[in-house]
Amino acid sequence: AQxxxxxxxxxxxVEKEDVTLDCVYETRDTTYYLFWYKQxxxxxxxFLIRRNSFDEQNEISGRYSWNFQKSTSSFNFxxxxxxxxxxxxxxxxxxxxxxxxxxxxxxxxxxxxVKA
Amino acid sequence: xxxxxxxxxxxxxxxxxxxxxxCEQHLGHNAMYWYKQSAKKPLELMFVYNFKEQTENNSVPSxxxxxxxxxxxxxxxLHTLQPEDSALYLCASSQRTHSYEQYFGPGTRLTVT
Numbered sequence: 001a002q003x004x005x006x007x008x009x010x011x012x013x014v015e016k017e018d019v020t021l022d023c024v025y026e027t028r029d030t031t032y033y034l035f036w037y038k039q040x041x042x043x044x045x046x047f048l049i050r051r052n053s054f055d056e057q058n059e060i061s062g063r064y065s066w067n068f069q070k071s072t073s074s075f076n077f078x079x080x081x082x083x084x085x086x087x088x089x090x091x092x093x094x095x096x097x098x099x100x101x102x103x104x105x106x107x108x109x110x111x112x113x114v115k116a
Numbered sequence: 117x118x119x120x121x122x123x124x125x126x127x128x129x130x131x132x133x134x135x136x137x138x139c140e141q142h143l144g145h146n147a148m149y150w151y152k153q154s155a156k157k158p159l160e161l162m163f164v165y166n167f168k169e170q171t172e173n174n175s176v177p178s179x180x181x182x183x184x185x186x187x188x189x190x191x192x193x194l195h196t197l198q199p200e201d202s203a204l205y206l207c208a209s210s211q212r213t214h215s216y217e218q219y220f221g222p223g224t225r226l227t228v229t
Contacts, residue, residue: 106158
């Protein structure tokens with residue numbers, strides 16, 4: 001069964017702090033895709049990263065980095081030196097192969113507050 | 117032109133009204149999606165279209181009726197809605213279904229009175 005758990009409902013940090021958003025997933029498939037999206041107060045979800053199950057390399061993009069560990073079924077997201085503009089809801093998502101094709105589910109989201 | 121546009125951005129309707137939400141994508145994608153986002157539930161996938169054909173309907177009540185005339189346009193026709201249908205309705209598109217990243221529109225904030 002598919003499942004995505006974002007255990008942190010809300011996180012509050014002060015600007016310039018580092019923060020890690022956790023994502024734990026469940027799937028029976030060996031081929032699957034993981035995503036992170038950002039939803040700022042304006043409401044529009046913005047795609048951040050896509051990772052397939054065969055690529056466990058960590059990725060860094062500016063202040064953002066992602067740690068994919070199949071052994072613990074986790075795909076965590078770290079923001080270094082957080083800024084007020086990082087305040088948003090962040091969603092982790094899993095897409096795997098179900099009967100009839102790939103299906104995607106989203107976690108419940110983590111609301112990040114970055115205070116100046 | 118931004119990637120995925122949605123109109124209207126806000127909509128207030130009574131339970132007996134009929135209205136439609138519109139979504140248009142300018143990304144050349146082949147798959148389009150409707151999602152419902154309410155305060156107390158995670159993002160809920162409603163419908164998926166791939167090359168204009170509906171491929172998924174996640175047990176959505178018949179008072180929501182989607183239409184996809186071509187790969188660039190997606191509509192959600194609404195009739196006899198309930199107050200619990202009040203939510204943010206998000207449209208998304210992707211190159212192909214699911215295994216590719218989705219690009220979202222700004223959403224329509226729907227209030228049913």
